[in-house]
Amino acid sequence: MTVEAKPVSRYTTAARINHWITAISLILLALSGLALFHPWLFGLTALFGGGQLTRMLHPWIGVVLAVSFLGLFLRFFTLNFWKREDTVWMKNLGSVINNKEEGLPELGKYNAGQKLVFWGQSILILLLFCSGLVLWDTYFADATSVDQKRLAAVVHALCAIGAILIWIVHVYAAIWVKGTLRAMTRGSVTGGWAWKHHRKWFRQEVGKP
Amino acid sequence: MSVLQSLDLRRRSASPEPPPPAGKAPAVEVAKLIDVSKCIGCKACQAACLEWNQLDQPIGYTDGTYNNPTDLTPASFTVMRFTEYEHGDDFEWLIRKDGCMHCADPGCLKACPAPGAIVQYTNGIVDFVSDNCIGCGYCVKGCPFNIPRISKTDSKAYKCTLCSDRVVVGQAPACAKACPTQAIYFGTKADMTAHAGKRIEDLKSRGFQNAGLYDPPGVGGTHVMYVLHHADRPSLYAGLPDNPRISPLVGVWKGMLKPISLAAIAFAGVFGLVHYVTRGPNRVTEHDEEEAAALEKQKGA
């Protein structure tokens, strides 16, 4: 029997709730947004009780997301500053993708990919929020010109697609890298996972009660 | 409007193009011709529109002009726009009946995400089908003429229907019927274009060298056309667009962005799948666990 290290705490309960609120709203926004984006997907409005309700709910979910994501941002932004090892990691992205991680620098709590996801979503959600307000005719129809609304529509669509793509990367990474998901479900990861992927962070965390 | 419509469709919002109706001769394209040079701004058309469509426009206030209501609303599908145009010693009071132009290439329909909320009949009329409208306001953004208005009451978009309910039974739109000076003509687009030709000739004989027909090609032509004394400068008439076209932004948004986006999402999904299948999951090895345990022990020691 192999000797195993104790699990390492990665996310507090509050952080996990915050994450999942964000996640659920993002998924709902993606579904409702895509429903209004492409006619092929209009059927998704059925999930929200029809087109009118979809149109009505989407911006409110957006508000939830914005607030919730702000929470995540405040929690994590200091951990997502770019470090020298992130550049090295990025240079070796090909190896990472090919599951060849030998010779990569030791990493803190987040690797460069995760940081890019973080900053990417931060920027996109900010843009989505702002452009979303411009498009929220129920309350703000008179605040902007039609041309501004048109620009907002394009910005909103582009950012949404970007956010969805990042989300796919984010979710896939969690599936691909085994042992990741429990960080957001149970709040902890195994010592081995921490050693393998975030050794510098593990070195800080190991032994803490 | 048009819940009971019995007209064939040429286009339907957020839907594939319907096939041409089988066993029928192609529909004749209709058009409303608004002869600005004959219009006396009496607003009989506005009154007729309110009456026929049973609209309940609230009583407003005057803003010191003859524009009442001051803008299109969900309950005012058409308004007169008065422009005082001074040039040298001369003066003209340009009066234009504003409302939906029923574009051949309708920006509203292009922008609409709700299947069947906006339809274009084979006769050219562009109509809003309230039952299908979700109130998103995309039509407002799609329209190059700033026409649709969203009701605060029922969150649906409204605009001139060209009285599709009258046209389908062989009647001219209410506004055309009410116009005392025949400034509003209604008929086939070909007839209206020909009639406009005569009117333009008359206006040229009266010194309006730039008289012409407003049937802007940028939106594929319209089924509401204007005879203008100054066709070289449509914007004189309360900002009628000189060269209207669907905004390039709307073109991007409702054009290439849609397939590219879906492709990108699909590609990301497929990439993940292929990667997973070919490269397999990234697992923590026993060695990693041992290393972790060792470090833990060392730290704990």
Added chain:
Amino acid sequence: MTNSWNDIKNTDLVLIMGGNAAEAHPCGFKWVTEAKANNGAKLIVVDPRFTRSAAVADVYAPIRPGTDIAFLSGVMRYLLANGKIHREYVKAYTNATYLVKEGFKFEDGLFAGYDEAKKSYVDRSSWEYQFDEQGMVKADDTLQDRNCVLNLLKVHVERYTPEMVERITGTPKARFLQICEMIASTSTGERTMTSMYALGWTQHTTGAQNIRSMAMIQLLLGNMGMPGGGVNALRGHSNVQGITDLALLSTSTPGYLVLPTEKEATYEDYVKSRRFKPLRPGQTSFWQNYEKFFVSQQKSLFGKAATKENDWAYDYLPKFDVSYDVLKMVDMMAAGQMNGLFCQGLNILMAAPSKNKVAAGLAKLKWMVVIDPLQTETARFWENHGEFNPVDPKAIQTEVIQLPASAYAEEEGSATNSSRVIMWHWKAVEGPGESKSDMEIMSALHLRLKALYAKNGGAFPDPIVNTMWDYKSPENPDPAEVLKDINGYALEDIPDPADPNKVLLAAGKLLPSFALMRDDGKTSGGMWIYTGVYTEAGNMSMRRDASDPTGLGIHPNWGFAWPANRRVLYNRASADPDGKPWSQRKKYLEWNGQRWAGGDVPDYGPTVAPDKNVGPFIMNQEGTARLFARGGMPDGPFPEHYEPMDAFVANPLHPKVTTNPVVRVFAADAKSFGTPDKFPIVATSYRLAEHFHYWTKNVHNNAVLQPEMFVEIGERLAKAKGIANGDWVEVSSQRGSIKAKAAVTKRIRPIMVDGKPCDIVGLPIHFGFVGVTRKSQPVNTLTPPVGDVSAQTPEFKAFLVDVKKTTPPASQPATA
């Protein structure tokens, strides 16, 4: 209208002046667009404001309100000076060649015969022709005699040079001359001009003379009786023509017969001055038939009680001392000389000038009955509406009784339009609530009064107890039966004068034409001009055959046009003295050897050959039209420019006689007129296309289209007064003040009058304190209590005001 709405399509030139057809008559204006689109016609609009008519005009000229006679006299001068008159027409069909008495003169703004003390031309004897021994008018066909009408006219208008016209009217000289040239182009017989006017000409102290000036121009151009010609009054209400025909005027009886004056004590006194004998050889002088019309009318009114022995009940008619027009009534009310008032379809508080005077008068009444389909300001004059009607209800003791009447769509009957076409209308819906038709209300009142007089007698109950009311259902007569009564019928067999054994019309039959009316009591007919509207062939006003065989817009089988279904009056004048059309292009009637042929009913003996030399103006004793009015007008046989009573300048032509010298000013109103030192801005009132008088402010959709009172102010004045678009402005006159939102516009063009800038403001009349539009003080708060010298039409179109920026009106206090 001398012509008809439809006839306007035949014209080559439309002059809209003294009216705003596009806004006030948009449906009739369609014929202007027809003429423009299909006949190449040009449209001229002369108006103080650049109106919606002007918006579709080829030429627009600004004019100072109240100076139309100066403009039109200037046109006459231009036509005469440049030989642009239809010479043959003028010589043959007008009194141009007739010689006027030596004593006639015009000096320093006054014609001969003026009595300074009485403010009246007491002696009009010199306003007359020279007669020969046979009592026929002397004429000089060479037009050489300095006393012939044309030469007198030339002298009279000589003062109206283009420079003087510009000085008085503010119309730029170049624009004025451009218009003169266009008008002159219709002097050939090949082309015609139509004149369309309305209250912009009538509502002046010189109202009737404004219209006369145009009639004279049309005569000089040879445009009277021509297709696409004429002088065309655009009537306002759908049936105001009908009500005028049926004696709206306070000194008339139906059909433009004259109510006797107190000087005409006997029937003989009355008719002797009305049996107009011809003044030229061979003339018709159609008014020679006056007695036939009068006696038939008396038979219709009093039936068997009107007999030859009692002079056809002549004594039953009231004999007037002075005109009891609406201005006089208001003056008497304000002086406490009236106890009661019936306001039937009249919102007098807004419709008569000087609202404050009207309100004071109403408050002195014991009772007032308001018969109207709508709530009116008049019925609510006692009610406090805050700033909009600041009265103290406790101080007003007038008892107001409102009788709800049905509106036109809630009753059947006939209505007469501007084209004189009588058209039947059918009931569409029942009137709401307790409303009754005006006829039912008046019948009930009549029968009750009659019963009271029959029971109680009185000083002279005969006219009332003997009024004939033999309708099948007297409480509520069938309108068709009343129309039959107006048309008239034979009371006895009418023998053929040519063959006494032949009967022209059997007793009891409806009269087919007024030609069958008799002065011996054999016929009854309520109003001769309508005779023919309801014959044995049926109710002609119900005809709806739109066919127009000649294509000239005659439509002979659509309704019935009085008189005699004639669509263009004086149409004999469309042909030359030989009976040939003046031009093929303007062919209307022609002599075909046997009779007058054409699409219309000839205004002439249908078989009277041209060589009989009967003039085309058969109503006149001369057979010709009058460029010189003889004694017919109270203020002169030629029109003369007089300033409005609120005079902006001293009359540049004769500063000592600035305003109309014979204007009636009540003693109580002596201080009611403004002067330019206190009120330096000229104001005019007008109507908007979106509203109909004071009615449609009760209608939601009309209120949507024009919700609120405003005042149109030119940019020059707005800048000087620091007023921006949408600001609240106080407009004040010598009579009172109102508040309105400023509509600052380029459409009121800056003009110069007599060397000084003249600013004009325009005030729509529609808004009051009752209805669904935003509340407003009525505009007639500002207008002077004075009327046209001929018709007493109030001077609503030209008065002086001042404007200044102010605060919004305080909201109205809650009603108790």
